[in-house]
Amino acid sequence: MSAASAAERLDEVRTAIASAAALAGRAREAVTLIAVSKTHPTEAIRPLLEAGQRVFGENRVQEAQEKWPALKAEYPGVELHLIGSLQSNKAAEAVALFDVIHSVDRASLVEALAVAMAKQDRRPACFLQVNIGDEPQKGGCAVAELPGLIEAARAAELRVAGLMCIPPADVEPAPYFALLAKLARRHGVEGLSMGMSADYPTAVTIGATHVRVGTALFGERR
Template sequence: MVDPAGRLAEVKATIAGAAKRAQRDPADIRLIAVSKTRDADAIRPLIAAGQRDFGENRVQEAAAKWPALRAEADGIMLHLIGQLQSNKAEEAVALFDAIHSLDRASLVQALAKACEKAGKQPQLFVQVNVGDEEQKGGCAVADLPALLAAAAEAGLTIAGLMAIPPAEVEPAPYFALLDELAERHGLAGRSMGMSGDYETAVTLGATHVRVGTALFGVRE
């Protein structure tokens, strides 16, 4: 049984190795610990081990556990990595430092309004449906230029793109596609790669990897 600090060290070493192979600086890659459905007692050991970026799927769940955890440690950066409903935009802007799932024009408008009201803007990533999967969130590749234009027009600054490749297939071509799209649109951020494929994502340009199981262990 490896302890949380040991798992964190292993994942960081894997990221560093992949970065070196790709002739990249490991410091350019942010490790987001996916803490969705994990309770505060499971999260605290990772915070104690120095982890500061955490990812949640739902606004309500994050609101229930993070204010208390943030009071215990400085420098926590909270990322919303799940789908966001437009009616939760205001709450999300208040709670999160980064939102990785901007994927439609109606959400652009809701976030612009929420950011103006709050007087701040989280880092925003546009989620792209790179596998063209009906059941998955994200804007279609063909719709990306229009969505980026809408965001700019609404006064939002986009930090990068996010994608989740189709399951059970080789993810590399999808990571390469996201990297190419980000390059084409002059965006620095590439949020891609999870527990099973983050090493590949790093070699193909990921700036943010979202890792859950490899850090927290398999769910019981």
């Protein structure tokens, strides 16, 4: 991807976010664009960095470890988000590398993160992932288990930034986004990590504070 095409794609996505935010009477600045760079090599990421994007999302700790320390050194101000599922035995590595973790979905992971954060004196913000469509193949806590997970996260002094979801594929996502927003209001959390390349404008109109956009910025994954 050339620097010009990267800048054009970035501008298109930012414009779509701004339009959706305006439609909902929200400020464009209320929405953080996370460029999902998972599976993409550093040479595909660098044009977006050159175009000014500084917030990126990765799915796997190991892949992020291979790419981002050098890129972070080269481009100051990068904020790195873990958006994929996290094993408890990788908690310490995730805390060391990521600024925000979007996939906290069980009490055992809360405990592992709390221990790692205390040891490293580093506290990435955390989103609690909800299995909003009750799909057995997806991560996230059940809706009924969310109150207990929030209580555990707060007791462990995690920085609970909000809730995250991935709606079922190939169905209208708006009801699922609306349910996540309702749950966030009920539990007094502000952040909503929801919306991807196919549906992020819808998510923004319903209150998304963080959208996770990959394909619209990078093209189809290899």
